[in-house]
Amino acid sequence: MAEAILSVRPRTSDPLPGFRLALFSTLLWVGLIVALPLTALVVRPWQEGLGAMTMALHDGRMFAALRVSFVTAFIAALINVPVGLLLTWTLVRVRLPGRRIVDALIDLPFAIPTAVTGITLATLYGPQGWLGKPLAHLGINIAYSTAGIVVALMFVGLPFIVRSVEPVLRGLPPEQEEAAGLLGASSWQTVWRVVLPSLLPATVSGFGLAFARGIGEYGSVIFIAGNQPFRTEIAPLLVVVRLQEFDYAGATSIAFLLLVASMLCLAGVAMLRRRVARGLISGVN
Amino acid sequence: MSVHIEKLIRRAPGNPDRLLLDRVSVDIPDGSFVALVGPSGAGKTTLLRSIAGLDPHSSGLLTIDGRDSSELTPRERNVGFVFQNYALFQHMTVAKNISFGLDVLPGRERPSKAEIDGRVKELLELIQLPNLGNAYPQRLSGGQRQRVALARALATNPKHLLLDEPFGALDPVVRRTVREWLRSLHDRLGLTTILVTHDQEEALDVADRLVVMQDGRIVQDADAGELEAHPATPFVMEFLGETLTFQGTVSGGLFLPEISHVVPFPVAIDEDGPAVALIRPHEVRLAADAGGAPVRRIGSRYGLSRLAVDLNGRIVEVLGSSNEQIFPSGAKLHIDAARLFRDGMLLSAKDGRHAAAA
Numbered sequence: 195m196a197e198a199i200l201s202v203r204p205r206t207s208d209p210l211p212g213f214r215l216a217l218f219s220t221l222l223w224v225g226l227i228v229a230l231p232l233t234a235l236v237v238r239p240w241q242e243g244l245g246a247m248t249m250a251l252h253d254g255r256m257f258a259a260l261r262v263s264f265v266t267a268f269i270a271a272l273i274n275v276p277v278g279l280l281l282t283w284t285l286v287r288v289r290l291p292g293r294r295i296v297d298a299l300i301d302l303p304f305a306i307p308t309a310v311t312g313i314t315l316a317t318l319y320g321p322q323g324w325l326g327k328p329l330a331h332l333g334i335n336i337a338y339s340t341a342g343i344v345v346a347l348m349f350v351g352l353p354f355i356v357r358s359v360e361p362v363l364r365g366l367p368p369e370q371e372e373a374a375g376l377l378g379a380s381s382w383q384t385v386w387r388v389v390l391p392s393l394l395p396a397t398v399s400g401f402g403l404a405f406a407r408g409i410g411e412y413g414s415v416i417f418i419a420g421n422q423p424f425r426t427e428i429a430p431l432l433v434v435v436r437l438q439e440f441d442y443a444g445a446t447s448i449a450f451l452l453l454v455a456s457m458l459c460l461a462g463v464a465m466l467r468r469r470v471a472r473g474l475i476s477g478v479n
Numbered sequence: 480m481s482v483h484i485e486k487l488i489r490r491a492p493g494n495p496d497r498l499l500l501d502r503v504s505v506d507i508p509d510g511s512f513v514a515l516v517g518p519s520g521a522g523k524t525t526l527l528r529s530i531a532g533l534d535p536h537s538s539g540l541l542t543i544d545g546r547d548s549s550e551l552t553p554r555e556r557n558v559g560f561v562f563q564n565y566a567l568f569q570h571m572t573v574a575k576n577i578s579f580g581l582d583v584l585p586g587r588e589r590p591s592k593a594e595i596d597g598r599v600k601e602l603l604e605l606i607q608l609p610n611l612g613n614a615y616p617q618r619l620s621g622g623q624r625q626r627v628a629l630a631r632a633l634a635t636n637p638k639h640l641l642l643d644e645p646f647g648a649l650d651p652v653v654r655r656t657v658r659e660w661l662r663s664l665h666d667r668l669g670l671t672t673i674l675v676t677h678d679q680e681e682a683l684d685v686a687d688r689l690v691v692m693q694d695g696r697i698v699q700d701a702d703a704g705e706l707e708a709h710p711a712t713p714f715v716m717e718f719l720g721e722t723l724t725f726q727g728t729v730s731g732g733l734f735l736p737e738i739s740h741v742v743p744f745p746v747a748i749d750e751d752g753p754a755v756a757l758i759r760p761h762e763v764r765l766a767a768d769a770g771g772a773p774v775r776r777i778g779s780r781y782g783l784s785r786l787a788v789d790l791n792g793r794i795v796e797v798l799g800s801s802n803e804q805i806f807p808s809g810a811k812l813h814i815d816a817a818r819l820f821r822d823g824m825l826l827s828a829k830d831g832r833h834a835a836a837a
Contacts, residue, residue, distance in 0.1 A: 369566035372533050377580035378554040378635065387583070391570040473570050473615030 235453055239446040246443035255423050256432060256448050263429040264455065266340055267408025270347035271355075271401050277348075278355025278400065279393070285356070286363045300357075303350050308413025315346050316417040338420030343428065346414045351404030358400030359393050366392055395471040402463035409456055481671065482507040482530055482639065487539035489525060499525045500536065501695040512665050512672045514682035517692035518718070523675040524563075526692070527641050530673065531560050543639070558639040559632030563647060565624045567616040573627050574599045574612035580635040602630040605664075622653040629661075633668070640665070640672045646681060658685050679719045691715050708829040713820050716757045723763065723795050725756040725814060729826075734819060738790050740772035744815040746827050754826055756817035761798040764813040771809030788812065 239247055250256065284290060285297055303311065319326040319336040326337055336342045366389065374384040412430040419426045429452055436445035484505045491497035500522050507513050515523040528534040529541060532548060541548040543556055568576050574596075575582075581595045590598070603609050606626035616624055625645060632640065645661070646654045662685050665672045676682050682689050683703045690700045691711075699711040710716035713724075727736040730751045735743045748754075761783065765774065777796070778785040784799040788810065797812070819827040 367564060367566060369562045369564060370568060373560065373562060373566040373631075374568075374579070374583075376531060376533070376553050376556075376558065376560045377583065377631070379579070379583040383583045387579075388568055391568075394570075473572070473617055 232453065235446065235449055239443065239450045242443040247447055250444050250447035253444065255427070256429075256444070256451075258424040259427045259429040259432040259448070260451060260455065262340065262343070262425075262427060263409050263452075264459070266343040266428070267347055267405050267411070270344045270408050271351055271405040273344070274348055274351045274355050274404050275397060275401055278352055279359060279390075279397065281352070282356050282359045282363055286360060300353050303353050308350065308411065309417070311349060311414040312346060312417035315342070315349065315414065319345065319418060337418050338422075338426065340419075340426055342418040342420070343415050343426060346418050347404075347408040347411055350411055350414055351408055354403035354407060355397065355400035358403065359396045362393055362396040363389075391470075392474065395467050395474055398463060398467040398470055402460060402467070405463065406456060406460060409452065409459070481509045481544060482673070483540075483542045483545075484526075484530070485540040487526075487529065487541060488537045489529060489534065490537045498695050500529065503539070503692075503695070503697055505690055505697060505700060507671060507673060509671055510669060512662070512674070512685065512687045513690060514674045514676055514686035514688070515690050515692060516676055516679055516682045516718070517698075519677060520694075521692040522695040523677075523692050524643055525695075527643055527673060527675050530639075531558050531641050532556055533560075554635075556639075557637050558641055559629075559635070559637035561625070561628045561632050561640070561642045561645050563644040565616075565628040567624055567628055567631070569616055572613050572615060573608070573619070574603070576616065576627055577602050577630045577634050579631060598634060602634060605633075606630045621648045621650075622657060625649065625657065629664075638671060640670045642672065642674045644675055644677070646676070646678070654681070661685065683719070691718060708818075709825060710757075710818060711825060712823050713755065713757055716818060721760050722757050723760060723797070723814075725758075725817070727754060727756060728752065729754045729819070729821075734817075736814070738793065740788070740790050740810075741812045741814060742766075744813070744817075746819060748819065748826055752821065754819045754821045756814055756819050758814045758817035760796060762814075762816040763795075763797040764815075765797065765799060765806060765810040766813060767806050767808065768811040769808045771806070771811045774806040774810050776805070 239250070281300070285293055285300075290296070316337060317323050319329070319342060321327065321330055321337065323337070329336060334341075336345055370388055370392070371384050374388045375381075379387065410430060412428070412434075415428055416431055419428060419431075421427050421431060429448055433445050433448050433452075436442075436448065482505075484503060484507075487500050487503040488498060489500040491499050503522070503526060505513075515526060517523050525534065529536050530543075530548075532551065532553060535549075543551060543558075546555075548556065568579065571579070577599050578595050581590060581598065584590075589595075599612065600609075603612055606629060608623060608626060611619065611623065611627075616627065619627065625648075629640075629642075629645075642661075646657060649657060658681060661672075664670070674682070674686060679689075686703075688700065688702050689706055691698045691706070691714075693714055699706060699715050701709070706715060706719055710719070713722075716722055725736045725738060725741055727734055728751070729735075729746060729748050732745055732748070733743045734746045734754060734756060736756065765786070765788070772791075773789045775787045775789070776784050776799075777787045780798065786797050786799045787794050788797060790812075795812075816829055818825060818829055
């Protein structure tokens with residue numbers, strides 16, 4: 195394996211100078227920043243012995259938390275797809291007054307501390323909040339329910355979709371749409387058959403990013419979720435709870451499962467992306 | 480199926496004073512093959528896009544088959560359009576690209592799947608790519624993409640074919656083949672074809688008629704022979720090929736060149752005054768003359784010698800008829816075949832025929 199890596203040679207016409215330097219700095223960097231912590235995470239749970247791990251794996255509360263995390267992240271990312279596409283379309287294609295302001299606002303969820311987001315949403319959707327109160331009259335409870343978690347994750351996930359799709363939509367050659375129109379396609383057919391398929395790989399990427407962020411999201415969720423074990427407790431919170439109980443084996447086994455499940459999900463997203471990218475991205479056929 | 484355009488004006492979006500098309504009138508009858516030629520920014524593509532209905536015009540009349548184009552839907556317009564960058568749908572296979580125009584037809588008009596497949600197969604044969612139906616456009620070469628774009632445009636049996644710089648991205652050899660193939664296709668399918676190109680040779684090779692444009696206007700609209708014999712302006716002459724220019728005056732039925740070693744020649748022009756003579760390098764005749772201009776052979780082209788003639792410091796390059804032609808003691812230039820212009824207008828056509836004969 196190591197030999198295989200070391201025997202890598204630059205393509206003869208590669209214009210990038212310092213191939214070795216580039217390769218080794220990349221390996222070192224990825225190793226230190228990404229691989230080392232992940233390896234520690236994979237190794238650590240087994241250090242307490244197999245018993246601790248099996249005990250952790252029989253913990254129903256943990257599986258409930260994992261389920262809450264994955265299901266809410268998935269739903270939030272899924273809802274964000276049409277919303278994000280519509281928003282991107284408006285930003286790129288519609289000459290709205292004030293679209294620059296909207297454009298700047300979209301990135302805010304990246305910038306605000308997630309705890310601030312969480313508290314804001316909890317206040318807004320809480321029983322006495324601006325939105326929570328009228329909704330409560332209609333019998334809809336957002337705060338302290340899984341719906342609340344979804345709302346928080348939609349908020350933090352939206353920019354991923356918009357920012358993934360935006361450059362692709364901007365870069366679409368207008369001639370493709372004109373060609374479709376001249377061939378007799380209605381505007382709906384043009385959007386559905388020509389524009390959206392071109393945006394699909396970027397959309398799936400954005401979905402993957404939003405989904406991944408949603409699984410790991412902590413700060414913005416815990417204030418609005420209510421955090422009832424088995425119902426609205428997310429996996430990252432349970433990790434913290436276990437740590438506070440000095441149950442390191444429990445904490446690391448949740449983390450390990452989160453890691454494995456996340457990797458499986460992201461691999462699935464990557465496969466889906468390859469599938470929809472046929473003909474669109476070089477090297478994908 | 481004809482296209483008729485009268486006094487068409489298109490103003491630049493955001494700058495109404497700038498005219499992209501300035502009172503353009505042109506008539507394109509059924510079955511003709513017309514090339515719109517001119518330098519970049521002349522308005523060729525703008526005119527083509529107006530005909531296709533892609534860009535609106537500010538005023539004027541544009542009818543397709545006698546019907547006002549503004550009342551026609553893209554489908555009724557019945558045009559196939561090939562874009563400069565081909566604009567193929569990257570996420571669809573070649574076959575899907577070609578069948579697009581049929582796939583989007585409303586249910587009752589749409590042919591059955593088997594019929595569509597048959598049509599795609601037929602078109603793939605037509606463009607000589609029978610085995611590439613399942614490939615994605617990305618994998619194709621420039622020439623193949625171009626033909627796919629053409630097949631896609633032809634799938635719905637349009638009567639008009641509009642092509643925007645269709646050969647621009649192809650290498651010279653492929654260009655020539657595709658050009659010939661396109662011409663035969665035009666004749667076989669009975670199309671009315673309008674081609675935009677900035678390459679005058681291409682236009683001369685393939686089209687029945689050339690519409691020369693400059694600054695949003697049509698300068699001249701004629702066939703190749705007519706353009707060559709009676710170019711409307713010096714620009715047309717220069718645009719269509721290599722040109723030599725000689726300033727001079729018309730006096731007493733003779734054109735008197737300013738520069739020495741160029742022989743005066745008789746012209747049928749009554750009005751004396753300044754004039755400019757334009758001539759193709761191969762139309763210049765050299766005659767040995769002691770004390771004439773020194774001649775040097777600098778190369779050859781099409782089997783002709785390329786000769787540099789030194790006219791008192793101004794070097795002009797002409798094409799001599801044979802390789803042995805050497806003028807040890809110098810030569811004089813005969814330019815009787817020149818077209819004469821005054822104030823940018825044609826005075827006298829090729830070989831001294833009067834411009835009015837046009």
